[in-house]
Amino acid sequence: xxxxxxxxxxxxxxxxxxxxxxxxxxxxxxxxxxxxxxxxxxxxxxxxxxxxxxxxxxxxxxxxxxxxxxxxxxxxxxxxxxxxxxxxxxxxxxxxxxxxxxxxxxxxxxxxxxxxxxxxxxxxxxxxxxxxxxxxxxxxxxxxxxxxxxxxxxxxxxxxxxxxxxxxxxxxxxxxxxxxxxxxxxxxxxxxx
Amino acid sequence: xxxxxxxxxxxxxxxxxxxxxxxxxxxxxxxxxxxxxxxxxxxxxxxxxxxxxxxxxxxxxxxxxxxxxxxxxxxxxxxxxxxxxxxxxxxxxxxxxxxxxxxxxxxxxxxxxxxxxxxxxxxxxxxxxxxxxxxxxxxxxxxxxxxxxxxxxxxxxxxxxxxxxxxxxxxxxxxxxxx
Numbered sequence: 001x002x003x004x005x006x007x008x009x010x011x012x013x014x015x016x017x018x019x020x021x022x023x024x025x026x027x028x029x030x031x032x033x034x035x036x037x038x039x040x041x042x043x044x045x046x047x048x049x050x051x052x053x054x055x056x057x058x059x060x061x062x063x064x065x066x067x068x069x070x071x072x073x074x075x076x077x078x079x080x081x082x083x084x085x086x087x088x089x090x091x092x093x094x095x096x097x098x099x100x101x102x103x104x105x106x107x108x109x110x111x112x113x114x115x116x117x118x119x120x121x122x123x124x125x126x127x128x129x130x131x132x133x134x135x136x137x138x139x140x141x142x143x144x145x146x147x148x149x150x151x152x153x154x155x156x157x158x159x160x161x162x163x164x165x166x167x168x169x170x171x172x173x174x175x176x177x178x179x180x181x182x183x184x185x186x187x188x189x190x191x192x193x
Numbered sequence: 194x195x196x197x198x199x200x201x202x203x204x205x206x207x208x209x210x211x212x213x214x215x216x217x218x219x220x221x222x223x224x225x226x227x228x229x230x231x232x233x234x235x236x237x238x239x240x241x242x243x244x245x246x247x248x249x250x251x252x253x254x255x256x257x258x259x260x261x262x263x264x265x266x267x268x269x270x271x272x273x274x275x276x277x278x279x280x281x282x283x284x285x286x287x288x289x290x291x292x293x294x295x296x297x298x299x300x301x302x303x304x305x306x307x308x309x310x311x312x313x314x315x316x317x318x319x320x321x322x323x324x325x326x327x328x329x330x331x332x333x334x335x336x337x338x339x340x341x342x343x344x345x346x347x348x349x350x351x352x353x354x355x356x357x358x359x360x361x362x363x364x365x366x367x368x369x370x371x372x
Binding site: 025027047049050051052053054055056058059060061062063064065066067084086087089090093094180181183184187188191193 | 219220243245246247248249251252254255256257258259260261262263264265267281282284285288289290291
């Protein structure tokens with residue numbers, strides 16, 4: 001891929017998570033976004049999905065409703081979001097003030113051999129989010145935009161769905177623990193539960 | 194005639210609501226079902242509960258995982274046809290040992306009028322058990338509260354997915370034509 005304005009996924013994840021603290025709770029979609037966020041720096045309040053395809057955004061909703069004083073950030077891929085697109089309708093009705101869903105959209109299924117996804121074929125997930133009634137929807141194509149997005153996620157109010165244009169390139173794998181019980185227990189412990 | 198036929202206002206949905214409230218359930222995901230309509234309404238009217246209308250039942254599994262991660266107890270209301278939609282997502286609960294209480298109104302069995310409901314209704318207990326859920330079934334109104342209360346304890350204290358199947362006989366015949 002040599003088109004302009006396609007961002008490096010590792011650089012975007014790093015910028016979004018830079019200097020994060022215990023007020024930010026993160027869920028990552030299976031596959032590349034899990035690796036990206038782990039590569040950006042492990043944290044007890046990162047919940048890495050290794051499965052549950054289509055579930056990341058609604059899982060973020062459950063956390064957001066339970067923890068209204070924290071910010072919840074779901075970082076997932078276009079393929080994962082497409083599988084659970086109804087979640088955008090469900091989230092739109094709930095209107096959580098503290099939930100951001102950021103879609104790393106490379107238009108491909110990176111984990112399975114870079115087959116083109118529906119977004120690669122023209123489906124517009126931000127348009128879907130907008131049509132569902134999500135209050136704040138954004139298209140991000142530059143690292144300056146990513147820096148603003150980072151601030152919006154941490155200090156803004158209202159449900160946000162953002163699509164970041166990501167280059168369809170393979171990145172070295174960075175693998176967090178696959179033990180779901182460990183991920184659950186450390187997340188809850190970090191919240192004092 | 195059964196008890197539920199002769200007594201269509203049996204208070205079992207309200208009894209389930211009381212159990213959920215006592216168990217401090219805070220997030221209730223649901224895909225509407227006629228058999229759950231009174232319980233859904235009661236949960237919507239309860240200020241301490243978030244009720245979340247879902248586009249598909251599997252969203253309710255992921256929602257429940259998030260609720261528990263955030264420190265709230267989840268429940269999921271659906272009809273038996275929705276169980277099939279949840280199968281892969283139940284991997285999340287098993288892999289992470291997330292607790293979930295799910296209350297399932299049965300279709301496709303006693304006095305069912307719609308043959309399209311029968312295949313999934315018939316497969317519901319096996320589909321749940323296949324994915325590691327503990328499954329209990331209630332046929333009599335007087336058994337509902339105890340069974341749901343025991344299921345809630347088992348779910349939240351045992352980090353398990355526990356399903357209570359509310360039988361079609363309990364719910365009563367669906368009225369195809371509204372009177």
